[in-house]
Amino acid sequence: MTKPLLQLALDHTSLPEALEAVKVLHPYIDIIESGTILCVSEGMKAVRELRALYPDHILVCDLKVADAGEMLATEAFNAGADWMTVICAAPLATMASAQKVAAARNCEIQIELFGHWTIEDAKEWVKLGITQAIYHRGRDAQASGQTWGQKDLDLMKQLSDVGIQLSVTGGITPEDLHLFRNISVKAFIAGRALAQAPDPAAAAKEFHQAINDIWGD
Numbered sequence: 574m575t576k577p578l579l580q581l582a583l584d585h586t587s588l589p590e591a592l593e594a595v596k597v598l599h600p601y602i603d604i605i606e607s608g609t610i611l612c613v614s615e616g617m618k619a620v621r622e623l624r625a626l627y628p629d630h631i632l633v634c635d636l637k638v639a640d641a642g643e644m645l646a647t648e649a650f651n652a653g654a655d656w657m658t659v660i661c662a663a664p665l666a667t668m669a670s671a672q673k674v675a676a677a678r679n680c681e682i683q684i685e686l687f688g689h690w691t692i693e694d695a696k697e698w699v700k701l702g703i704t705q706a707i708y709h710r711g712r713d714a715q716a717s718g719q720t721w722g723q724k725d726l727d728l729m730k731q732l733s734d735v736g737i738q739l740s741v742t743g744g745i746t747p748e749d750l751h752l753f754r755n756i757s758v759k760a761f762i763a764g765r766a767l768a769q770a771p772d773p774a775a776a777a778k779e780f781h782q783a784i785n786d787i788w789g790d
Contacts, residue, residue: 575759576788579780580604580633580740582764588615588622594768599627601777602767604760606633607654617652624653631655637685639663642671646682650674656681658707661690665697672701683707683740692731699736705759706732709743721752733757747783754787 581602585591591611599605605627607619612635620634634654638645642659649657659671661684668682675682684698684706695706708729729739733756741753742762750761761780770776 577753577758577784578603578631578760579777579784580606580631580742580760580762581767582606582608582635582742582762583619583623583768584608584610584764585768586610586614588619591615591619592622592626594773595623595627597773598767598777599630601774601781602630604631604633604762606635606762608764609635609637612636617648620649620652620654633658633683635685637687638667638671640667642667642669643674646671646674650678650680654680656683656705658683658685660685660687661694661706662688665701668698668703669701672703676702681705684737692728692735695732695735695737704736704738705740706737707740707742707762708732709741709762721749726752726756729753729756747779750780750783750787 579602581598583591583594583606595605605623607623611619620632624632632654633656634649635658636645636649638659639662646657659668659682672682682703684703686706686708732739738757738759740760740762741758745761745763746766767773767776
């Protein structure tokens with residue numbers, strides 16, 4: 574397994590506020606995500622500005638696409654994204670059209686795992702050439718007290734076994750990372766835990782230290 578990367582999720586409603594967070598954290602992160610909230614508030618302007626400012630970072634456009642896969646993938650990748658998210662409930666045709674655009678540009682599609690999906694679905698995504706997914710607890714689940722459990726870890730392992738690399742998010746802390754040592758983790762995604770930390774740089778360093786301790790330098 575490769576060593577997981579660290580991703581900053583920008584779920585701000587204001588692009589200037591998002592840019593301030595990245596300005597502090599960019600030396601300590603591997604991936605910058607223009608989150609769904611930021612994309613809704615600021616559109617592809619957010620992706621374009623992030624790409625212009627940080628050309629060497631992986632950039633994610635978290636659109637959670639459900640339809641119009643080709644059109645929205647074209648918009649996201651034209652704006653400078655490297656990866657774009659498609660919701661797991663989207664039709665295979667939407668995933669396929671988005672993946673076609675991504676593959677032509679050496680970019681990637683990530684399947685956002687919300688609601689109902691199965692391992693058989695995951696096998697179909699892999700057949701399309703999609704090998705990334707995002708597994709997380711949403712904001713509402715966290716607020717209701719939902720924690721990481723064995724059911725989550727079992728599902729993650731099954732996804733790993735069929736060829737899916739996972740980005741893991743949802744109130745993740747450095748103390749949680751050991752839970753995922755047997756999972757094929759592409760990245761750990763943190764938003765408020767980094768951007769709203771008393772010392773954001775120190776918080777990012779704690780994540781990297783935990784990653785190095787578990788997966789090696």
